[in-house]
Amino acid sequence: MAYRLHALYGAILVVLVSSTDALAGAADQPQAAGPAQPQTPAAAAPQESAPKTLDSVVVTGTKRETPLQKTPVAISALNAETLEKERVMTVQDLTKLVPSMQATRQGDHDVITMTLRGIGNDQAKTEYADPEVAIFVDGVYSPRAEAAAGLLLDVASAEVLRGPQGTLWGRNSTVGAVNFRTATPEIGSYFGNAQLSVGNYNAIGARAVVNLPISDTFAMRVAVAQEQHDGYVDYQDPVGQIPSSDAQRAAYAAAGGNPATFRPINPNQYVTGGDKYSAQNQAAARVSALWQPNDAFSWNLALEYFRDRGTPSMNLMQRPRAGQDFWSALIDTAPYIERDSYALRSRMDWDINDGLRLSYIAGFSRFDGRSTYDQDSGVLVPTCFACGPAQFQEDRTTDSEYKTTSHEFNLSSTGERTVDWIVGLYYAAEKNSIRFDIPIFNGTQDGTVAWQGSFIQPKETVDSYAAFGQATWNVNDNWRLTAGARYTDDKKRNVGGRGWGWAYDPNVPQVPISPGTYPSPQNGFNVSTVNDGEYGHSQVTWLARTDFDVGEKGLLYASVSTGYKSGGLQDGGATYKHEELTNYEVGGKFSFLEGRLTWNSAIYYMDFKNFQLSAPVTFPDGNRGLGFSNVKDSTKVWGYESELSALIGENDRVNLTVSGIPKKDLGSLLYAGSNDYQGLPACPPESGISNCTNVTGNELPHAPDFALTLIWEHEFRLGNGGTLTPRVTGHYETETWLSVFNLGNEDKQDAYARGDVSLRYEEPQRRWWAGLYVQNVTDEETRTAAGRFSPGPGQYLWVSQYLPPRTYGVNFGLQF
Template identity: 30%
Template sequence: MPAHFRQREGQTTVPIFKFKKSFLYTSMAILAAGGVNAQTSEAGSENTRAIEVIQVSATKRVTTIRETPLAVTAFDQNALDDNHVLQLDDLQGIVPSLHIAQNGTQNTPMVYVRGIGSSDQTESGDPAVAFHVDGIYSARSQGASALMFDLEGAEILRGPQGTLFGRNATGGVVNLHTAKPKLDYFEANAEITIGNYDRRATRAMVNLPLSETFAIRVAAAMDKSEGYVDMAPGSAMGDKYGATDLSATRISAFWQPADNFDWFLSYENFNDQGTGQIPTITGGSSRSAYIQEPGFNDFVIDSFRTRMNYNFDSGITLSYIGGYTDSSRESVWDRSWSPDKYEWGGCVECTHEATQHELQIKNEDSARLQWMVGYFYFKENNSTHFDIVHPDVDYEGGNTPNPNLWSTYRQPDRGLKSNSIYAQSTYKVTDEFRLSVGLRYTEDERWDRGGRNIMCPDVKRTENLPLNSDYVGLLDPDGLLNGLAPNKFLVQPGQCWVDTYNDTSPSWDKTTGMARLEWDFTPDVMLYASYATGFKSGTIQDGNRYTGEGPFTQADLDAIIAANNNETAGTNAYVAPEENTSIELGLKGSFLDNTLQLFAALFTTEYTDLQVTSNVLTETGADLLRKTNAGKATINGLELEAKWLVGQNGELSGSMSYLDAKYDEFFTTDSSYGADGIAFNPSAGNPALPNLLDFSGNHLVQAPEFSLSLNYAHFFELSNGATLKPKVRMSYSSEIWFDPANRGDRPEGFRGLPYAADIDRQDAYAKWDASLTYEPSEGNWSLEAFVNNITDEEIKSDQGRWNSNPVPNYMWQAPRTLGMRLKVRFD
């Protein structure tokens, strides 16, 4: 049974993606908030309107969004198109409490929901918002950057989902459901989009029922555009950063040889050949960066996904959900910011493999006691060869014969294995009250075998270094280092050395749970109260150094590995898991004869063992700045989503989010300004460590206090029977902080640097988008013109790198973009 359907009360359920004759009337887009569509009711007169209900699988059972006791926003492909959603980034501003930043080196979205997220996009950690495509978990958030095309639906669940979705869902879950092959009809569609910045995009799909029991579906998408980051004078020639070059192809098959068995299988290939993003030193139409190495990205993902369902006569369903992902990346990313600072880096060879197996058993949805149990297995293997070249920099100030001019990070075997079992049940106490409880037990294992961070005084030695941990060489009687020095103090002229030894093998286990009470206050209004806990797996960080004087033996390596796994001493090369608990009160209601829909969620979330970069005082007395679990935070919030059918032809929708998200406990050193950071964050510090700054009370990153989205669309029927639909959207956000330090303005003359405003901050802003769509009275096509960010607002999405430099650097949301889109369908 497909994950998403549309349904009008009293009518037969139909697939969410299936067009009818006039899809502007019968498939009006799900606008930003509320995740619902509207159309003229077929059951009554032409003047009768009602909000159409969308169904979701947020509880791993098919339920209407109004009857789903979770904070969830959902879209179908029409709604995604209507809101010009190509990638996950484009959902920002139309989903409550969702904020997205960009990571330049990984060309990856960093997703924050209700102030919960992660800036670690490497193989050493995990995002705090879980991504699932057709039920398959994606551990690498790069997978979220894939084109969102030919979907049955997209769901964004907010708040910890520690039972049904488990791994790293402390902030929430993004569920993407690809469109499944259909057995009962042929259909096809195609579209082309052109726009400024030389935007060219195409999409196409064909559904082929080959027999009464077997069908295939083929879909493809391509999107290209020029970059919008200007090159400052003196830059090297090449494509501008911010250029897009994405393509994807998906082929899927569906087989249903009997009423009680079906099998879905798909293969998808995704390619990203864009330049990646880069911080710039100015904003608006003059955004620019000094570029010495133009961006290069060759990122390929191959994904296989499958699901089998068997329905027993007793009403029990057994499902298997399996997936395999293989990806590889080569990239170049400029790290210089001025003509006298030349540095670049990127993936020489970065690969990722992941396998998932899940078994799920549940009884029928109509049972008074609904239950579901499952087993989840996930494993990933990563091999990383990442280089940074800085040929004109001596980090030792000329005081060493071995300046670090080239760094290479070799993690040949870094991986994760996760096993979990889960169970959830809902009991209908009465016709109006339901009680749900759920538990999940998880065991996670991480490892780094043979990982080394290597430094060199000569950039020409790259091709001579090993790709694995079988090192032999000088001062190395056991053959462990392969010609490398064991540390920077034992090098020969021109020799490279091992800076850190990263071998570690931590493991964790955790039980998370959920309890929820639902009350049908009236047939059209549901209230719910829930308590849920979340668990985000621990992460790996750089290990310890060799401090001996040689020779380097197996015993020395064993001692370093032991220190890397010694959490008691504070020398561990990993960070323990994060945990959170959330209490939520919700309302979901339909009013005014189903022409007004209102959803509300009031919540409080307590975050403990927050993974932060902070100071650690080890048992040896050393004061180290490293990733640790030193932080606590509390997030209180209110979210509203509404949809109102105005008159006979208008649609008004919107969402609002209020967040009070602050650190409760966070002592650290300013990572950019050191002891001078007190100029931005006056603090009494910690008596035990007087040099520390107290970030307690600071705002969490990517968590504006107030955000708002309003959308209005109106339908005009022309004299020739054609339909014209103008639409306008306004998105507002209060100020956003990009760093826990919450730095504001840099004082004039501070450390000899010029004045700079909003070092870590995007001030409050409003962004306007508009579109106009035409559909003829007869025909199978539509034409749309659109403008996004009409006033060309200068909106930062994240702080850039090296914010202690004279000119701060920032990532930016897109400037004003405009274009036209032609859509054609065949059925």
């Protein structure tokens, strides 16, 4: 607790210490520009004579700054004000604001997996899995979604590009990309802001930003944040659930146990205190600098640190045991996360002449992590200390380290030209290592080994080389043709990787493997898989598009584009194939009522080949690992998206997002398996796994037939010149499957609606504001993932990951 308070005080102190002079002289200082900053005090009062219009939005989806309404790409652009008002704290929080986007946290590795337009793989839940939706921060690729733009710290905007972005954005942007644009320093301006929030579950949040004008050519910006709340999942008391000693003794005897070795279940092995599951305790800091010695050259540099000491998100029983609360679990493994992420990002832009710009974008990052997770989820209460079907299973990232570097040089045209073009070279590399342990014991951790293993990968390398180019021919003032292509060469290599499995040697004590134990035959383990191997593949992705103006306020476009994600190596050293996606799309963007209403829409059809599905599986010899399968035939998806923003009168604003995915056919896959779904049928030997099922013809998960988000806010102008603004956000979507298995009602989220409300007061000079918020007003229990346990043949107990319960609080902000 002391650390949390110190971090909170430190975050606020950065601003308060430096703001004394600023508050005294603010009337003489220009205020910050950009979407996150208020007007200057002198200009704070609204100009009644000037009719309001929607803000002009500038995006970078085509690797150059263009107005959103003139960019022929399906982009959702969210500015800092929207992110703040909707309390978007993580990548997962974006989903309600972006059409066709879904995301979930996965428990044992506590990773965030994303889906766009029905395509994603939320079973690829290891920390080193490649996504179909790529994340970029200031144009730099970030392989780890849980570290990207830590806490969305001081983000100026978030751009979600839907559809393949393989030509300009490259790595793993198979069905889309998310680019977070952090706020850059401003030369010549001193300003800042601070925010504080408190809420239920002992939530405390603090953020602060200060912009420092060092000289006429140099400025710096410092941003810090701390967000924390207690876990949502309470600990169940084992007393009253554990059978009596006589019942335990009878169960032990019935299971064939020797009465002389009987021992009662130790209730002290269950966790009843300390940090709960689904807690947050995260901090971030960034120092950025801008050097602009002249009009032709600029250099942006940012150093960022992200620290996570929260806890993983726990699987909950869909139908709790009698007498137990929904948000609770019987826990025998305490939650733990210790993660640190460091990132250095650099961008240099040099205008060589009036029509030519050279840019160099580089990034370096390191992500370290350790965690423990109760994979058995407390679903089955043991009948004796060594009796199944109850099991103790602790999934543990004992240690992991991921190092990433990337470099991009691009040369582009500037100004008005008949042909706008960009060409570039790109290189990215990863060097990763991980040790992941899984002890599984019958009954309790005092029981007998059901299986246990250790996956040790000391060196996994990735090297990706690319060259790209794209050109737009401005045929006339109203019609444009665009073509682009990218050549990518990917290489992956695993060195020294071993999977160790339990050898069932009766002479070795049966105790759970500890982090300090290196597996070997002497302590009961044999090598189960040799994971050394190499993978390589080259691919060309391309884009063809036409777009033309419809009057002065309209744009229509049609495009065909392709996306690509490399294959790789799985446990045992075997390879799996790369993915290819072809996307056909038509769309339109229109402005009406003199800029008071915008309406952007798209219809798409996707043909996806070799869709990669991965999951933890059991091999025929009883050992476990991560298995990959490529879907045969084609995965076919079509859908639609529409975004509308409107100013109604002088004081009301409405945003409406609608999307739907009526067709989402997975394709053909005879042998799909996952240890998260116990009780699947036995598999034939040629499948390579012990249990599986035929998922051919099933529907993709996370792809609702229809989804809608409606946001409304009204500004009340008070007599003192201040404003009071209520804001309501509602989200509705039809039922969706939660896995490719399509296993009935428990494996889906029913149609649901969630709502958020907030109220915000701003004082007349816009120096400070105060507000309150309630999220998930109706306390909806919304599933984002599922799995099941099998206590016996044909019997299943289901668990799910859930979006947070109802949260509420108050917040306060200060501008200077």
